[in-house]
Amino acid sequence: MKDLSPIILFVYNRPNHTSKTLEALxxxxxxxxxxxxxxxxxxxxxxxxxxxxxxxxxISDVKGFKNVTVYNAEQNKGLATSVINGVTAIINKYEKVIVLEDDLVTSPHFLAYMNSCLESFELNNNIWSISGYSPELExxxxxxxxxxxxxRGCSWGWATWKDRWATIDWNVEDYQRLKLDIRLRREFNKGGNDLAFMLGDQMAGRIDSWAIRWVYSQFKQSKYTVYPLKSLIMNNGMDFSGTHAPNTDKYTVTLNNYKPNIPTKIDMDSEILKSFRRFYNLNISGFLGVASRRIGIYKTLKKLRKKSKKVI
Structure with missing residues (x-):
């Protein structure tokens, strides 16, 4: 295996989650x-x-790694700016990165899988990123x-290369074209019909997401993300503790202690794509979430749900 990829971890205000992420890593x-x-x-x-x-x-005294470098921001940047700036700084130096956030618990073979994929698919220009998480599909x-x-890329434990990252249009200069073209939106939504809604919310300022802009650039370039058949990432932040994460069991998976075999060649499987799209398509609750954002009551409803959970 070539030089191992550096790992980037983004943290904020969840000490318990951060500890669990570091212990597993x-x-x-x-x-x-x-x-x-x-x-x-x-x-x-x-x-x-x-x-x-x-x-x-x-994070001031983390052991167990070859080297640990900590960057403490002096002013709040928000997750999107933190990720864009942080990944850019490290990937420009190391050419590739593995990225985590503070609510992700990894399998013991997560790093081995990510590094193997980064090496195996580096020269395959059809591959946009590597995901450590996978929903439980049929x-x-x-x-x-x-x-x-x-x-569709996934922001829960992912990896990519400098030449892919450098092509992202963070301003989404051609958004009006997507907004006005039904056929184009339908194509974008092949990864799940939540995508066009999320990008619309991003462009309207209702959310601040680096990931939806990342995925849209992937779509425009017709590239793919490699997923493990069984998830090597578990997200334990679906408990109202995060700024963006909802409270839901939809994304719950069993953390798998195995290292997937990486094929030399792989093609899109139409049946898996259908299952993948069904998983991410919005249900009634999802559509209500979209509607509540657009009429400006999403944050209020989230606070009420969080309060009701504490009472229970």
């Missing part, structure tokens, strides 16, 4: 040989200062590989 077979860069965002307001400081205490036993392709 340290158990990876390649952790001690890997460089880790941690980006800590500053508190958005005074109510966040204590939790941010607690996180910074945790996949036929006749499918012969342990990874599959999908036309």
């Amino acid at each position: 340290k158990l990876n077979t390649l952790a001690s040989q890997s460089e880790l860069f941690i980006f800590s965002d500053a508190a958005k307001n005074s109510s966040q200062i204590e939790d941010v400081n607690n996180v910074r205490d945790i 996949i036929k036993n006749s499918y012969k590989h342990e990874v599959y392709l999908a036309p």
Whole structure:
């Protein structure tokens, strides 16, 4: 295997989640040989200062890696700016990155899988990124590989290369074309019909997402993401603790302790694509979430749901 990819971890104000993420990551077979860069965002307001400081205490003395570098922001940037700036800085130096956020628990073979894929698919210009997470899809036993392709990247434990990252249009200069072209939106939504809604919310300023812009650039270039058949990432942040994450069991998976075999050649499987699209298509709750954002009551409803969960 060539030089291992550096790992980037973005943290904010969740000390318990951050500890779990780091403990699981340290158990990876390649952790001690890997460089880790941690980006800590500053508190958005005074109510966040204590939790941010607690996180910074945790990341100030991380062991188990080849080298650990911590960047503590002096002012709050928000997740989107933190990711775009942080990934750009590291990928420009190392040519490739593996990226995590503070609510992701990894399998012990996550790093081995990601590094193997980065090496195997580096020269395959059809591949946009590598995902460590995979939803639990309906996949036929006749499918012969342990990874599959999908036309949509995933921000829960991912990796990519400098030449792909450098092509992203963060301003989405051609959004009006997508907005006015029904056929184009239909093509974009082959990865799930939530995509066009999310990009619309991004462009209207209702959300601040780096990931939907990343996925839209992937779509425009007709590239694919490599997914493991069984997930090597578990997200434990679907508990109202995050700024963006909802409270839902939809994305719950069993964390798998295995290293997928990486094929030398892989093609899109139409049946898997159908299953993938069905998983991400909005249900009634999802459409209500879209509607609530557009009439400006989403944050209020989220606070009420969070409060009701605490009462229960």
